[in-house]
Amino acid sequence: MASEVTAKEKPGEHPVLWVARPMATAARQFAKSLFRPSTIVYPYERLENPEFRDRLEVASGKPFGVGQVWDNYRGVHALNIATCISCNLCAFSCPDVCIEMVSVPGGDPKHPKKCPQIDYGKCSYCGFCSDACPEGCLTMTTRYELSTPKRSEMIYSPEKLHEIFRSKLPMNPIRLARPENEDAILLDPPLCIGCNACSRDCPTQCITMLDIPKPEAKPGEKLPRRIWKEPVVNDSDCVRCGTCISVCPKECLFWGTRK
Amino acid sequence: MSEMWINMGPQHPMTHGLWNLRVRIDGETVLDVDPEMGYLHRGIEKISEDRHYNEVITLMDRTCYVAGLAWEHLYIIAAEKALRIQPPERADYLRMMCEEFQRIGSHLMWYAAFVQDIGLMSPFLYGMRDRDLVLDLFQSYTGARMTYEYMRVGGVRNDLPPGFTDQARKVLDWLVPRFKEYDQLCLGSDIFHKRCDHLGVLSASDCIRHGVTGPMLRSAGVKRDLRKNRPYSLYKEVDFDVAVADGADVTARYLVRMEEMRQSVRILRQVVDWLDAHPGPVMAETVPRWMGAPYAPVGREGYLLKRQYPKGVGFSSIEEPHGEAQAYVVNEGGEHPYRVKFRSPVFANLSAARTYLVGYHVADIPPIMGSVDVCVGECDR
Numbered sequence: 297m298a299s300e301v302t303a304k305e306k307p308g309e310h311p312v313l314w315v316a317r318p319m320a321t322a323a324r325q326f327a328k329s330l331f332r333p334s335t336i337v338y339p340y341e342r343l344e345n346p347e348f349r350d351r352l353e354v355a356s357g358k359p360f361g362v363g364q365v366w367d368n369y370r371g372v373h374a375l376n377i378a379t380c381i382s383c384n385l386c387a388f389s390c391p392d393v394c395i396e397m398v399s400v401p402g403g404d405p406k407h408p409k410k411c412p413q414i415d416y417g418k419c420s421y422c423g424f425c426s427d428a429c430p431e432g433c434l435t436m437t438t439r440y441e442l443s444t445p446k447r448s449e450m451i452y453s454p455e456k457l458h459e460i461f462r463s464k465l466p467m468n469p470i471r472l473a474r475p476e477n478e479d480a481i482l483l484d485p486p487l488c489i490g491c492n493a494c495s496r497d498c499p500t501q502c503i504t505m506l507d508i509p510k511p512e513a514k515p516g517e518k519l520p521r522r523i524w525k526e527p528v529v530n531d532s533d534c535v536r537c538g539t540c541i542s543v544c545p546k547e548c549l550f551w552g553t554r555k
Numbered sequence: 556m557s558e559m560w561i562n563m564g565p566q567h568p569m570t571h572g573l574w575n576l577r578v579r580i581d582g583e584t585v586l587d588v589d590p591e592m593g594y595l596h597r598g599i600e601k602i603s604e605d606r607h608y609n610e611v612i613t614l615m616d617r618t619c620y621v622a623g624l625a626w627e628h629l630y631i632i633a634a635e636k637a638l639r640i641q642p643p644e645r646a647d648y649l650r651m652m653c654e655e656f657q658r659i660g661s662h663l664m665w666y667a668a669f670v671q672d673i674g675l676m677s678p679f680l681y682g683m684r685d686r687d688l689v690l691d692l693f694q695s696y697t698g699a700r701m702t703y704e705y706m707r708v709g710g711v712r713n714d715l716p717p718g719f720t721d722q723a724r725k726v727l728d729w730l731v732p733r734f735k736e737y738d739q740l741c742l743g744s745d746i747f748h749k750r751c752d753h754l755g756v757l758s759a760s761d762c763i764r765h766g767v768t769g770p771m772l773r774s775a776g777v778k779r780d781l782r783k784n785r786p787y788s789l790y791k792e793v794d795f796d797v798a799v800a801d802g803a804d805v806t807a808r809y810l811v812r813m814e815e816m817r818q819s820v821r822i823l824r825q826v827v828d829w830l831d832a833h834p835g836p837v838m839a840e841t842v843p844r845w846m847g848a849p850y851a852p853v854g855r856e857g858y859l860l861k862r863q864y865p866k867g868v869g870f871s872s873i874e875e876p877h878g879e880a881q882a883y884v885v886n887e888g889g890e891h892p893y894r895v896k897f898r899s900p901v902f903a904n905l906s907a908a909r910t911y912l913v914g915y916h917v918a919d920i921p922p923i924m925g926s927v928d929v930c931v932g933e934c935d936r
Contacts, residue, residue, distance in 0.1 A: 311745075314744050314746050315746070317743045317744060318739060318743050318744045321736055321739045321740050322677045325677070325681065325736070334680075334684045334687075368695060368696070368697075368698045368716065369694060369698055370698040370699050391606060420613055421702065422613045422702070423698060424610070424613075424704075427712070436698070468698055
């Protein structure tokens with residue numbers, strides 16, 4: 297063993313030394329802690345306060361967690377309603393099903409704009425929703441104080457999340473390292489009926505329905521009843537939210553790699 | 556004096572969690588014990604079957620609340636084998652760094668709880684103080700202090716923030732002299748030796764018979780560490796020794812854990828140097844979208860079957876801070892794992908309680924159980 301203090305160095309020593317030796321170490325620690333305590337006085341001193349943490353020095357030196365990287369903390373969300381495209385990815389990725397998409401003012405009346413409403417009674421702060429957000433409008437902040445006398449107040453509406461966004465708290469700047477292959481949306485042409493559902497519900501309007509030629513019916517063959525259009529996805533605008541896949545009534549869209 | 560059964564637990568400072576130790580005593584002597592686990596069973600294996608491969612990671616942090624990253628690592632290795640994804644080298648090094656820091660954090664937590672059990676108050680505060688530095692490091696790159704959710708199938712969530720490696724070295728430099736102080740506080744006192752020597756002896760053959768692993772096995776003189784015996788991740792690349800002690804008693808377990816922390820510091824210095832010198836991607840190039848990040852609807856089940864997903868099984872076993880943990884993931888195609896099974900080292904270590912508690916006194920139970928390093932969240936899953 298590499299331990300430098302071996303057991304029972306002097307078998308016959310005075311019993312006072314049994315206590316005195318460890319107590320000398322503890323006394324040294326005590327003397328150090330008089331000048332640099334290890335704790336902070338929480339409600340009055342806050343780590344998320346940049347002025348406080350700049351001059352903070354605890355017994356172990358300057359702790360790293362209170363430097364600029366405290367901003368990485370995953371706390372309550374902030375939502376920028378203006379840039380939200382209602383793609384539903386946050387609600388889909390939530391493991392605890394605490395996100396519900398609710399209507400907010402704005403958007404055209406036919407397809408109302410929907411933004412996430414978060415139930416903090418269920419949220420586990422895993423950050424999957426902000427990882428999944430393609431527009432970066434749902435982020436996490438350093439706010440962590442949530443206590444409230446009413447359970448209903450744990451549900452934060454999009455407007456309340458937007459207020460947190462406007463309060464200019466530091467946002468978690470960590471973004472997910474995404475794989476390089478961003479899978480594309482592919483079409484199985486024989487199954488498509490040209491119903492326009494994908495193009496209509498696409499949050500970024502990157503799907504256009506293009507005309508395709510109607511084939512000549514051979515004698516005895518019946519042409520399928522469909523609209524002779526097919527969706528074409530603009531890969532550069534697509535945020536890969538998968539809305540088109542989930543709304544397709546014929547399951548003809550799927551994830552794949554474009555050759 | 557007549558014999559009687561007493562319950563130590565489920566609410567007892569000795570248990571460090573929610574489990575019950577039924578003890579049959581005659582006066583002060585322990586005649587028989589009966590550990591009862593299962594109070595904290597949350598059905599994590601069953602819940603995993605209904606989640607995406609990445610969403611299981613949120614459960615792994617809650618499986619063991621002092622060694623979350625080690626359990627994430629365990630699951631991720633098995634899931635990647637089942638899905639046939641190869642992570643980049645830098646991600647593997649980052650995972651090793653996570654695991655070793657987690658080992659230090661977990662052992663410091665054990666140290667703080669253990670000295671509490673034998674009646675010391677100040678070392679408890681020192682252990683918690685130094686664990687906080689490790690948590691600060693975790694917070695700086697994962698964003699949380701306890702539930703990290705850092706690893707992903709195919710890599711890790713994000714790269715390190717700038718300035719991290721310098722701070723990690725500072726923390727390591729701070730920790731090494733602290734280990735010496737811990738030894739002065741505990742081993743330097745004869746009271747500690749009178750309390751802990753020849754206590755809770757569990758011989759090597761008993762360990763092997765009961766499936767006891769980790770520091771308890773190594774304290775019996777068996778040189779078995781999965782990082783050496785069956786190297787996973789990139790533990791082949793780093794240089795370290797296996798901590799072994801003789802005696803198989805409470806003091807030996809203390810010595811093994813202290814030495815393991817020193818070896819972890821040794822590994823971490825090499826890993827941090829490597830991370831400094833080799834920037835690169837932290838996520839595999841090709842991770843099919845339906846396997847997880849980022850999350851999107853994958854269509855209906857008909858399409859899942861049509862696309863001929865690769866099927867497979869993945870098995871992994873790692874040297875977790877408490878012992879050897881194992882995971883088994885079955886991929887039957889589709890977005891969720893078909894079956895996930897975990898093997899918890901603490902469950903085996905606790906189940907052998909009859910072997911190392913019978914014959915000692917009632918007042919010996921807290922130090923002995925403290926030296927086992929109980930984490931009930933992982934034991935009951």
